[in-house]
Amino acid sequence: MRTIRVTVWNEYIHEKKDTKVAEIYPKGMHTVIAEFLREEGFEVRTATLEEKDHGLTEEVLNNTDVLIWWGHLAHEKVSDEVVDRVYRRVLEGMGLIVLHSAHYSKIFKRLMGTTCSLKWREAGEKERIWVVAPWHPIAKGLGDYFELEHEEMYGEPFDIPPPDELVFISWFKGGEVFRSGCCFYRGMGKIFYFRPGHETYPTYYDKNVQRVIINAVRWAAPVERPKPRFGRVEPLEKLS
Amino acid sequence: MRTIRVTVWNEYIHEKKDTKVAEIYPKGMHTVIAEFLREEGFEVRTATLEEKDHGLTEEVLNNTDVLIWWGHLAHEKVSDEVVDRVYRRVLEGMGLIVLHSAHYSKIFKRLMGTTCSLKWREAGEKERIWVVAPWHPIAKGLGDYFELEHEEMYGEPFDIPPPDELVFISWFKGGEVFRSGCCFYRGMGKIFYFRPGHETYPTYYDKNVQRVIINAVRWAAPVERPKPRFGRVEPLEKLS
Amino acid sequence: MRTIRVTVWNEYIHEKKDTKVAEIYPKGMHTVIAEFLREEGFEVRTATLEEKDHGLTEEVLNNTDVLIWWGHLAHEKVSDEVVDRVYRRVLEGMGLIVLHSAHYSKIFKRLMGTTCSLKWREAGEKERIWVVAPWHPIAKGLGDYFELEHEEMYGEPFDIPPPDELVFISWFKGGEVFRSGCCFYRGMGKIFYFRPGHETYPTYYDKNVQRVIINAVRWAAPVERPKPRFGRVEPLEKLS
Amino acid sequence: MRTIRVTVWNEYIHEKKDTKVAEIYPKGMHTVIAEFLREEGFEVRTATLEEKDHGLTEEVLNNTDVLIWWGHLAHEKVSDEVVDRVYRRVLEGMGLIVLHSAHYSKIFKRLMGTTCSLKWREAGEKERIWVVAPWHPIAKGLGDYFELEHEEMYGEPFDIPPPDELVFISWFKGGEVFRSGCCFYRGMGKIFYFRPGHETYPTYYDKNVQRVIINAVRWAAPVERPKPRFGRVEPLEKLS
Numbered sequence: 018m019r020t021i022r023v024t025v026w027n028e029y030i031h032e033k034k035d036t037k038v039a040e041i042y043p044k045g046m047h048t049v050i051a052e053f054l055r056e057e058g059f060e061v062r063t064a065t066l067e068e069k070d071h072g073l074t075e076e077v078l079n080n081t082d083v084l085i086w087w088g089h090l091a092h093e094k095v096s097d098e099v100v101d102r103v104y105r106r107v108l109e110g111m112g113l114i115v116l117h118s119a120h121y122s123k124i125f126k127r128l129m130g131t132t133c134s135l136k137w138r139e140a141g142e143k144e145r146i147w148v149v150a151p152w153h154p155i156a157k158g159l160g161d162y163f164e165l166e167h168e169e170m171y172g173e174p175f176d177i178p179p180p181d182e183l184v185f186i187s188w189f190k191g192g193e194v195f196r197s198g199c200c201f202y203r204g205m206g207k208i209f210y211f212r213p214g215h216e217t218y219p220t221y222y223d224k225n226v227q228r229v230i231i232n233a234v235r236w237a238a239p240v241e242r243p244k245p246r247f248g249r250v251e252p253l254e255k256l257s
Numbered sequence: 258m259r260t261i262r263v264t265v266w267n268e269y270i271h272e273k274k275d276t277k278v279a280e281i282y283p284k285g286m287h288t289v290i291a292e293f294l295r296e297e298g299f300e301v302r303t304a305t306l307e308e309k310d311h312g313l314t315e316e317v318l319n320n321t322d323v324l325i326w327w328g329h330l331a332h333e334k335v336s337d338e339v340v341d342r343v344y345r346r347v348l349e350g351m352g353l354i355v356l357h358s359a360h361y362s363k364i365f366k367r368l369m370g371t372t373c374s375l376k377w378r379e380a381g382e383k384e385r386i387w388v389v390a391p392w393h394p395i396a397k398g399l400g401d402y403f404e405l406e407h408e409e410m411y412g413e414p415f416d417i418p419p420p421d422e423l424v425f426i427s428w429f430k431g432g433e434v435f436r437s438g439c440c441f442y443r444g445m446g447k448i449f450y451f452r453p454g455h456e457t458y459p460t461y462y463d464k465n466v467q468r469v470i471i472n473a474v475r476w477a478a479p480v481e482r483p484k485p486r487f488g489r490v491e492p493l494e495k496l497s
Numbered sequence: 498m499r500t501i502r503v504t505v506w507n508e509y510i511h512e513k514k515d516t517k518v519a520e521i522y523p524k525g526m527h528t529v530i531a532e533f534l535r536e537e538g539f540e541v542r543t544a545t546l547e548e549k550d551h552g553l554t555e556e557v558l559n560n561t562d563v564l565i566w567w568g569h570l571a572h573e574k575v576s577d578e579v580v581d582r583v584y585r586r587v588l589e590g591m592g593l594i595v596l597h598s599a600h601y602s603k604i605f606k607r608l609m610g611t612t613c614s615l616k617w618r619e620a621g622e623k624e625r626i627w628v629v630a631p632w633h634p635i636a637k638g639l640g641d642y643f644e645l646e647h648e649e650m651y652g653e654p655f656d657i658p659p660p661d662e663l664v665f666i667s668w669f670k671g672g673e674v675f676r677s678g679c680c681f682y683r684g685m686g687k688i689f690y691f692r693p694g695h696e697t698y699p700t701y702y703d704k705n706v707q708r709v710i711i712n713a714v715r716w717a718a719p720v721e722r723p724k725p726r727f728g729r730v731e732p733l734e735k736l737s
Numbered sequence: 738m739r740t741i742r743v744t745v746w747n748e749y750i751h752e753k754k755d756t757k758v759a760e761i762y763p764k765g766m767h768t769v770i771a772e773f774l775r776e777e778g779f780e781v782r783t784a785t786l787e788e789k790d791h792g793l794t795e796e797v798l799n800n801t802d803v804l805i806w807w808g809h810l811a812h813e814k815v816s817d818e819v820v821d822r823v824y825r826r827v828l829e830g831m832g833l834i835v836l837h838s839a840h841y842s843k844i845f846k847r848l849m850g851t852t853c854s855l856k857w858r859e860a861g862e863k864e865r866i867w868v869v870a871p872w873h874p875i876a877k878g879l880g881d882y883f884e885l886e887h888e889e890m891y892g893e894p895f896d897i898p899p900p901d902e903l904v905f906i907s908w909f910k911g912g913e914v915f916r917s918g919c920c921f922y923r924g925m926g927k928i929f930y931f932r933p934g935h936e937t938y939p940t941y942y943d944k945n946v947q948r949v950i951i952n953a954v955r956w957a958a959p960v961e962r963p964k965p966r967f968g969r970v971e972p973l974e975k976l977s
Contacts, residue, residue: 131443137488145672147674148962151925162653188673192492194667202873203370203418252382254910256431388893428912482639482640493625616966730913736911
């Protein structure tokens with residue numbers, strides 16, 4: 018099987034302007050994510066908002082099997098042209114993993130067709146993530162649940178289409194629940210939304226979080242098939 | 258139970274410029290659809306592209322429980338402002354029934370997040386529509402299948418998200434199949450895509466087609482609930 | 498529309514042998530459930546384990562649109578013949594509402610095809626039930642969540658097939674989550690599993706719980722259609 | 738990755754008593770299926786009805802990752818004990834691929850919880866199998882459709898639960914459609930029902946059919962995780 022090629026995209030702003038975040042992720046969240054993916058044997062590159070084309074040229078995307086997306090402060094600064102490009106590639110089969118506050122990214126909202134709104138609270142409370150799809154490849158190696166001692170809370174309702182597969186449900190100490198691992202199929206592409214990853218906590222160093230993202234990369238990699246044919250066609254059977 | 262208020266929207270172009278269509282639908286498809294819905298006891302109005310705001314003002318939409326949409330030639334002439342308005346109302350709970358070539362309407366593509374492309378052929382061939390969700394309210398009163406002697410063919414793949422409920426599958430004489438009755442849930446709204454209804458055939462006079470649309474109106478009517486609350490919230494439980 | 502005919506089935510054992518339960522439900526849980534359903538205008542009868550055929554004769558079931566089931570101590574005492582009878586009726590279109598500990602009833606396990614096992618704890622802790630399908634008829638009239646001050650805990654994993662529609666997710670103070678409102682379609686029938694209702698708490702007097710059960714009765718009522726035809730058939734089209 | 742261990746089970750009766758079938762499958766269908774799976778690199782054994790325990794001892798099943806099942810004439814001769822054993826293994830994570838007339842096998846009906854009835858006709862007519870889940874690993878390498886020149890017809894309604902994923906829809910020359918590739922998740926196990934494979938046609942020599950079964954084996958292989966914990970549990974959080 019061919020090595021899976023991953024591009025990790027990060028808006029990379031918090032890490033440069035907030036000391037607390039910089040201490041946790043001195044080279045940016047994308048660098049930490051890229052590292053544990055490389056150790057797993059994937060071919061990984063990174064891309065950020067400030068690069069030309071946000072680092073997501075046609076050439077980069079055409080050589081990406083799975084794109085990981087983290088954004089928060091600058092969703093509106095992502096150009097529509099790049100969003101269109103990513104959108105087309107997802108429908109062609111490129112996997113997309115949407116992390117945490119990227120629920121509000123242009124690309125996720127466009128693929129979902131809903132507002133992707135939710136409840137939230139920054140109180141560093143405990144999150145316990147329960148597996149509700151015990152058969153799912155993204156749950157490989159996980160027990161019934163895993164915990165993050167401090168995370169931002171996201172709560173229901175989460176304005177997304179009913180997930181095609183619901184893998185995780187989060188419990189928060191403050192009283193809310195959240196569908197925190199959601200799979201969607203769009204075109205030939207697979208999309209996984211994974212909730213954890215607030216910039217002020219060391220979430221992407223957590224071994225269970227890393228395992229989920231690794232599993233998701235394998236799950237989201239494209240299935241090779243000829244492109245579907247759309248448009249006007251002749252009959253396959255004789256019409257009388 | 259309150260009377261369901263339906264608005265039937267039609268771009269209303271084919272009927273005015275094509276003699277063959279005008280013979281079948283002299284006052285437009287919307288008028289025929291509105292009539293059989295009125296006979297069922299619904300409160301029905303119509304709206305067309307040429308009206309101010311395409312007949313879909315805030316006031317009209319705020320007083321619409323279920324919107325029916327037929328379009329083909331002029332999808333791009335529907336203003337983005339009106340599309341935004343319809344979009345918001347669907348997420349707030351207004352039902353939406355999308356007919357035939359409106360698979361390519363701006364509003365359907367926006368709610369689906371995919372291209373909504375498909376195969377097609379205009380050969381007036383036979384379509385046989387099979388019920389695959391025997392428990393579904395939209396299948397009420399239907400046998401295992403019903404037939405349309407002459408219809409345009411639509412064939413798979415149909416580039417939509419996996420339907421939340423698949424009600425009908427069509428068989429076409431020329432050799433194709435199509436997921437021709439598809440339910441989607443988005444926000445608080447219900448969406449039903451129903452395939453038949455090419456302008457050159459008298460499809461909307463067919464009693465089974467009428468029954469499906471009547472059933473779909475009842476199914477798609479809004480469920481009354483307080484609006485969901487999104488955004489920043491205080492903890493419901495004490496955090497330690 | 499015809500009045501919906503409901504049969505409320507209860508094993509009716511706890512209430513007769515446990516003082517604490519008898520104080521809450523002196524005439525049995527089925528009587529309390531039957532009362533609020535009657536007030537809503539449904540035609541309601543009750544049936545219990547000790548009756549001949551457990552009160553579920555062919556005649557009773559043939560005149561039942563929706564069957565509600567509560568059991569806990571005596572699942573194994575329900576005769577296989579009666580289970581077969583209920584099973585056939587569900588596939589023919591009779592709605593089935595399965596309450597709380599009836600997740601382990603013979604009829605639910607048979608319809609699910611899984612063990613229906615779960616985690617549990619009797620500690621009278623708080624349950625907060627969140628709506629995750631804001632468009633769903635069973636959520637009619639409910640806000641984003643409702644609370645039960647004291648309930649038994651049920652926790653994930655819950656060994657059921659992925660629900661065809663997931664309406665509610667419960668948060669429990671002790672740290673668990675649970676898919677507590679689950680819809681399933683089987684044959685022509687609709688099945689709703691609803692978690693709350695431990696016998697030692699006055700759960701079925703709660704107005705939100707009552708509203709859910711009322712909504713579920715309307716949702717689960719049969720859709721009238723001819724019976725599907727199975728078996729050997731002649732071709733509908735000429736074979737060459 | 739560990740080699741996937743497949744057991745191909747066949748009732749193996751038609752091939753021994755029907756000359757026409759024997760000519761196509763002189764050593765039984767299981768032998769042909771086993772061969773193309775071995776060529777793909779899987780570790781494959783076969784098992785048949787006439788063997789002790791039908792060849793499905795605890796030891797065999799404990800060393801099987803994916804079980805393939807073909808049966809038709811002798812569903813009732815499969816012992817309940819063996820069915821129980823297979824059932825438990827599927828819920829523990831063993832994949833199950835159910836072929837053609839095995840829709841009526843005890844194990845499939847038990848896992849589905851429905852009758853699994855359908856329409857059928859033996860007329861050797863053309864089947865065209867359309868891909869409706871272009872993103873699905875089971876569709877890997879397939880075009881928009883593939884054809885089988887002669888097959889038995891199976892038609893809707895097919896009395897199964899709504900598939901968790903619908904991969905294929907068949908078109909039949911005689912006028913019917915069928916959901917012919919259906920995925921189900923039960924417990925930790927994955928189940929794939931695949932329609933083609935009537936004993937009087939050389940279907941399992943077809944390269945596309947072989948490809949689908951190979952893809953399905955990979956998809957159905959177990960995901961390694963600790964067993965879920967069910968039953969009474971202590972609180973994870975302090976209860977006040």
